[in-house]
Amino acid sequence: MCLALQQVSKSYWRGPHETTVLKDVSLSVYAGECVAVWGQRGSGKTTLLKVAAGLERPESGIVRFKEQDLGGMSRGALVRLLREEIGWARRTGPESDELEMLDYVALPLLKSQTLRRARRRSAAALARVGVAECSKGRWDDLTDGERTLVSIAHAMVRQPSLLVVDDPTANLDVLQREEVMGLLRSTAEQDWLGVLITVPDMPSMVHAHRIGSLSDGRLLVPTGASPERDNVVEFPGRGRAAPG
Amino acid sequence: MSAKNAVLGLVIERPGYGYDLARRLEERFGSSGFAPTGVYSALDQLSSDELVRSAGSRADAANERAAPRTIYEATPKGIDHFEEWMVGGSSLAPVRDELYMKIALSRPHNLSRLIELARTQEQDCLARLQELRQPVTRPQQGRPKAWSEVAVLLVRDAEIKQLQARVEWLQKARIIMDKLNGAQDRGAARGGEFA
Numbered sequence: 001m002c003l004a005l006q007q008v009s010k011s012y013w014r015g016p017h018e019t020t021v022l023k024d025v026s027l028s029v030y031a032g033e034c035v036a037v038w039g040q041r042g043s044g045k046t047t048l049l050k051v052a053a054g055l056e057r058p059e060s061g062i063v064r065f066k067e068q069d070l071g072g073m074s075r076g077a078l079v080r081l082l083r084e085e086i087g088w089a090r091r092t093g094p095e096s097d098e099l100e101m102l103d104y105v106a107l108p109l110l111k112s113q114t115l116r117r118a119r120r121r122s123a124a125a126l127a128r129v130g131v132a133e134c135s136k137g138r139w140d141d142l143t144d145g146e147r148t149l150v151s152i153a154h155a156m157v158r159q160p161s162l163l164v165v166d167d168p169t170a171n172l173d174v175l176q177r178e179e180v181m182g183l184l185r186s187t188a189e190q191d192w193l194g195v196l197i198t199v200p201d202m203p204s205m206v207h208a209h210r211i212g213s214l215s216d217g218r219l220l221v222p223t224g225a226s227p228e229r230d231n232v233v234e235f236p237g238r239g240r241a242a243p244g
Numbered sequence: 245m246s247a248k249n250a251v252l253g254l255v256i257e258r259p260g261y262g263y264d265l266a267r268r269l270e271e272r273f274g275s276s277g278f279a280p281t282g283v284y285s286a287l288d289q290l291s292s293d294e295l296v297r298s299a300g301s302r303a304d305a306a307n308e309r310a311a312p313r314t315i316y317e318a319t320p321k322g323i324d325h326f327e328e329w330m331v332g333g334s335s336l337a338p339v340r341d342e343l344y345m346k347i348a349l350s351r352p353h354n355l356s357r358l359i360e361l362a363r364t365q366e367q368d369c370l371a372r373l374q375e376l377r378q379p380v381t382r383p384q385q386g387r388p389k390a391w392s393e394v395a396v397l398l399v400r401d402a403e404i405k406q407l408q409a410r411v412e413w414l415q416k417a418r419i420i421m422d423k424l425n426g427a428q429d430r431g432a433a434r435g436g437e438f439a
Binding site for chain 2: 038040174175178201202203205206207208209210211212213215216220221222223224225
C-alpha cells in the first residue's frame with residue numbers, strides 16, 4: 001500500500017471557535033491507481049491532501065506512507081520523504097518569471113544532480129506529460145492546460161511513489177480535462193505510483209479508479225465500496241492493479 | 245420522452261436489428277431509463293409511421309433454428325422527421341422525486357431516517373458515476389478530434405453534472421437535517437418540544 005489514512009480528524013481554531021475539517025476519514029491509495037475525492041468549496045479537500053502528503057499533522061488518526069507512520073517520523077525524515085517520495089503538483093509556477101520550463105522542472109533535481117543531467121530528465125518529464133514544446137517557454141506564456149501539465153512534470157521529475165494534485169482540472173475545457181485526467185490515470189498505471197487528487201467538479205472523476213465525496217469533514221464512498229479496500233484486483237506475483 | 249427519436253437516430257447512424265439497437269441504446273443512454281423492450285415498441289411505432297423499414301434480415305449465427313432478425317433502416321421520411329426533431333426545441337425534464345416528496349411530508353421524528361436516506365442516495369450517485377468510468381484504453385495522446393467523440397463527452401458531462409447537482413443538494417439537506425435532528429435531541433433531553 002502506498003498511502004493509508006486511518007480515522008483521521010483535523011481541526012482548525014479560528015479565534016475561540018474550533019472548526020473540525022476532517023472527521024474520522026479513512027482512505028487508502030495503492031500503487032497503480034488514481035483516487036479522486038470530490039467536494040464543494042470549504043469541504044476540507046485541500047486539508048485532506050495536506051494531511052495525506054505529510055504537510056499537516058492530524059489531531060487524531062494515523063497516516064501511513066509505505067507502512068511508515070508519518071506521525072512518528074522525525075522532522076528530517078519527513079522532509080526527506082516529502083522531497084523524494086511524494087510529488088505535490090503546485091499550480092503556482094516558479095518564483096521567477098524568467099525561468100524557462102525546462103529549468104523549472106529540473107529544479108527539484110539540482111540538489112543531487114548536475115544541471116545537464118537534471119535538464120535531460122526534465123525534458124523527458126515534459127515529453128512524458130505531452131508538453132515538450134513548452135520547455136523553452138515561460139510560465140506567463142503558458143495556457144492553463146499547459147501549466148497543469150508542467151506542474152505535474154515538476155512533481156513527477158523525481159519519480160515519486162505518490163503524486164498529489166489539488167484540482168488538476170481547474171479552468172480547463174472538456175477536452176483539456178480529458179487529456180489531463182487520462183494522463184493522471186495512465187501515469188498511475190504505467191509508472192506504478194499512487195495518485196491522489198481532489199476535484200470540485202464531478203466529471204473530472206470519471207477516469208479515476210476509485211472515488212469518494214467529502215462533505216462536512218466526512219468521506220463517503222460509492223454504494224458497495226469501502227474507503228480502504230474495494231474493487232482492486234490482486235494479481236498473484238504482480239502486486240495490485242485496479243480493474244479496467 | 246419516448247425512445248422513438250433515440251431509436252430513429254441510432255437507425256440513421258447505422259441500420260440494425262432489435263437486440264442490437266437495444267444494446268446501443270443502453271450504451272448511449274443507459275441512465276435515461278429507457279426499458280430494453282421500449283426499443284421494440286418504438287420500432288413498431290416507427291414502422292407504422294413509415295419512418296423506418298425492413299432492410300432485409302439476418303440469420304442468428306449462434307442459433308440456426310432461431311427466426312432471422314429483421315434489420316431496420318430509416319426511410320427518407322424518417323430522416324426528414326429526425327432532422328425536424330433535431331432543430332426543434334427541447335423541453336426540460338420534469339422534477340419529480342420521491343425523496344423530495346418524503347421530505348416535504350415528513351415530521352421531526354422522521355429526520356434520522358431521512359438523513360440516512362440522503363446519505364444512501366449520495367452513495368448511489370457516486371456508484372452511478374463510477375459505472376460511467378471509461379474502460380482502460382491506450383494512453384490518450386492528443387485530443388479527441390471527431391465530433392462524435394466530443395458529443396459523447398458532452399452528453400456524459402451533462403449526466404454527471406446532474407448527479408453532481410443532486411449530490412450537492414443531498415449534502416446540504418443532510419447537513420441541515422443533522423443540525424435540526426441534533427437540536428431536537430437536545431430539546432428532548434431538556435424535556436422541551438421540537439416541531
